[in-house]
Amino acid sequence: MAPKKECIVFRVFKRTKELEAKIDEFLDTILQASLEFKQGIRYYLEENFEEFSKRAELVDKLEGKADTLRRDVENKLYAEMLLPEARGDVLALLENSDNVLNIIADTILGFQVERPKIPDFIDKYVFDLVSESTASVEEMVTTVRSYFKNITAVRDHITKIMFHEKESDRVGNRIRMDIFNSKDLDLAQKIHISTFIEKLLSIADYAEDVGDRISIYVIKRLD
Amino acid sequence: MVWFYLLSGIFLGWSLGTNDAANVFGTAVATKMVKFRTAAIIGSIFVIIGAVISGAGAAHTLGKLGAVNALSGSFTVALAAAVTVAAMTKMGLPVSTTQAIVGAIVGWDFFAGALIDTDALTKIVSTWVLNPIITAIFSYILYKGTMFLLKHVKIHLLDLDMYTRILLILIGAFGAYSLGANNIANVMGVFVTANPFKDLNLFYILHLSGTQVLFLIGGLAIALGIFTYSYKVMKTVGKSIFKLSPLSALIVVLAESLVLFMFASESLAKLLISLHLPPLPLVPISSSQAVVGGVIGIGIAKGGGRAINLSVLNKIALGWVFTPLSSGIISFFALFFMQNVFQQKVYTPVRYAITRSCENKLKTENLWDPQLNTVKDSVFNSARDFKYTLLLKLKINKKLTERIIHYAEVYPLKVDNKKVDKLDIGWFGKDRILALKKLESTIFLHKWQLVDTLSKISPSWRYKKGTSLARLYNRALKKRYEKLFIELKVPYDSIYETIKNEI
Incomplete structure (x- = not known):
């Protein structure tokens, strides 16, 4: 049987809605990975390694899923010549958001492989740092959504990303001061922990970069 | 033979299609928002519909400027305009078919000794100046309104892209319709008085008057221009002359189409009259200049006065003077050659005489001047001769002269x-x-x-x-x-x- 022919307007409408759904799913994936990451690190700090491993695996899967979704969206944007003016910006936005997820996945993999020993006296601060970094990722996801759907709200969300990034810097510096001032840890352990703190800090940094880019794209769109 | 004479009109239509379709679909095609094939099909269909249904209004005003009443004359006038457009395009000078044809008709008026309707000429020329100004105002208001709407209505970027695409096609169709309605006068207006076509009944459903058949041919010529050559022009116009975002382009095209429509629509004129408002003159205008006006309007809305590029304005003003002047001169000399070298009748003389019935009429209207007795036995072979006799020899005032000319025209x-x-x-x-x-x-x-x-x-x-x-x-x-x-x-x-x- 010949395939049923659809009206062109309906086809365009359906195609647009499918693509919008894919972009939303991509952002949902980043958000979900960020939450799983936060939960995973909590289990790690509680030394519940079985649960931690489950979360780490989940983050890895989500990272793969996000990659597939991103490629699909990018291909469709190009193949169907959508958004001729904003296409470059949208592509950069998706790729940079995906980079944040890559760092999250890379960090949790690091925890799983290298098993850094986190001393009890910084447990709370490390979790604070993870909370701030993931909060900046959550805000980043909201900012990207706003770029697509509600451009006037972008500014507020960017302010929140910046706030969380600053907070994570503050907590990160505090942790590094504490560990390098500690007399109970040897230098190798100090440097090992510091590397992970830097990784956690870079999550918020990358999220902030995405926010900065969006603020420029918004000007371009409203011009 | 009729078709041969129409060739110059078809050529003019073709060049209008190649150039002016880009003013409607240029950016949409250049930014790949709309495929060229889609633009060409929609553009052609609506240009033809616009020309056939609403072409009469603007053509009527052009006809008033000079009723070219012999086919060879129409051929030569259209050819002079087409040559001017082609030559000036080749030289890279800004050119508009509208201004070229007006110049060529005035050239014919001079050659045939016909009277130039100064009212019609003033109407046409003032519209040229008004056109970019009105388009600029429209696009300014539309741009501000759209931006206000976009800031307050939450709309997905992809939805916006989809709506822009759909609107580019819909407004493009409206633009093509308005272009056909307004500019068919440029292409076929000079053939209206000497129109060789009879009314046509298509399958007993569609009735086309002789003029509409003429406009249909003109519309087809424009469509041919769109299909054969406009892609190249669209690429250039869309990218180099006005590089706009698809949304801004949409606004410019809408403003341009509205203005073209306003100066072509008899229905709108009727509506304005019924609302006790002054109707707009129905005059062919330049779509290229409307686009420039539209872009300036957006520029002002975005960044104030610095958006106005003086050199562009100078070029437009230069076009207003230089184009009609050159096509007028070309037309005059071409008519001379056509008549004296090729022995063609380029105009049918319109005669004027104070006949007995004319004398009675002038007397009942209280327009009789005893000096007219001296010209009672003469037949004048052109309006110009008659006018000069009344004005210069008989010293009759200008207003009275115009009325006498009206009553003395011999039209058997x-x-x-x-x-x-x-x-x-x-x-x-x-x-x-x-x-x-x-x-x-x-x-x-x-x-x-x-x-x-x-x-x-x-x-x-x-x-x-x-x-x-x-x-x-x-x-x-x-x-x-x-x-x-x-x-x-x-x-x-x-x-x-x-x-x-x-x-």
Whole structure:
């Protein structure tokens, strides 16, 4: 049987809605990975390694899923010549958001492989740092959504990303001061922990970069 | 032979299609928002519809400027305009078909000794200046409104892209319709008076008047231009002259289409009249200049006065002067060659004479000047000769001269019931046709005589006085009279004896 022919307007409408759904799913994936990451690190700090491993695996899967979704969206944007003016910006936005997820996945993999020993006296601060970094990722996801759907709200969300990034810097510096001032840890352990703190800090940094880019794209769109 | 004469009009239509379609679909195609094939198909269909349905308004004003009344003349005038457009495009100078054709018609007026309707000319030239200004105002308001809406209505970027695409096609279709309606006058306007085509019934469903058949051919020529060559122009226009975002392009095209429509739509003019507002003149305008106006409007909305590029404005102003001047000169010399080298009749002389009936009419209208007795036995072969005699030799004032010229124009008409039977009874009305038939075999030397006689024998042929609704009725009646003049006209020589008796 010949395939049923659809009206062109309906086809365009359906195609647009499918693509919008894919972009939303991509952002949902980043958000979900960020939450799983936060939960995973909590289990790690509680030394519940079985649960931690489950979360780490989940983050890895989500990272793969996000990659597939991103490629699909990018291909469709190009193949169907959508958004001729904003296409470059949208592509950069998706790729940079995906980079944040890559760092999250890379960090949790690091925890799983290298098993850094986190001393009890910084447990709370490390979790604070993870909370701030993931909060900046959550805000980043909201900012990207706003770029697509509600451009006037972008500014507020960017302010929140910046706030969380600053907070994570503050907590990160505090942790590094504490560990390098500690007399109970040897230098190798100090440097090992510091590397992970830097990784956690870079999550918020990358999220902030995405926010900065969006603020420029918004000007371009409203011009 | 008819087709040969039409070739210059077709050439002009083709060049209009190649150039001006880009003003409607240029950015949409250049930014790949709309495929060229889609743009070309939609553009062609709507240009033709616009030309056939609404082309008459602007063509009428152009006809007033100079009723080119011989096919060779029309051919030469259109050719002069086409050559000017082609040459100036080649030289990289800004050019508009509208300005070229107006210049060429004025060239014909000079050559044929016809009177230049200064009212019509002023109307046309002032519209050229108004056109970019109005488009700029429209695009400014539309841009501000759209931006306000986008800031307050939450709309997904992809949805916005989808709506922009759909609107680019819809507004493009409207733009093409308006372009056809407004600019067909440039392409085929000069052939209207010398139109060789009869009314056409397509499958007994669609009835096209002779003028509409002419406009259909012009529309097809424009469509041919769109399909064969406009892609290249669209690429250039869309990318180099005005690099706009698809949304801004949409606004510019909408503003341009609205302005083209305003200066072409008889329905809008009627609406304005019925609302007791002054109607806009129906005049062919330049779509390229409208686009420039639109871009300037957006520029001002975005960044204030610095957006106005003075050199662009200078170029437009230069176009207003240089284009009609050069095409006028080319037209004049081309007509000279056509007449004297190729022995072609480039105009039918319109004669003027103070006949006995004209004398009586002038007396009843209190326009008689005793000095007119000196020219009573003369027949003047051009309006210009007659005008100069009245103005310079008889020292009659200008206003009176114009009215005398109106009554003295010899336009031989003979009521022939065979011809009357062929008239569209639905359009004319039964009463009017019956009244007309009562005048079988009557000969009239002047148009006003037929009008007077018909008004006397039937109220359906009478002009009404007063209200704006009456103005609408009178316009419609005037169109019927004009059709009648064309249908009942007989050659000057065939009623030579009658004229001799009258003088």
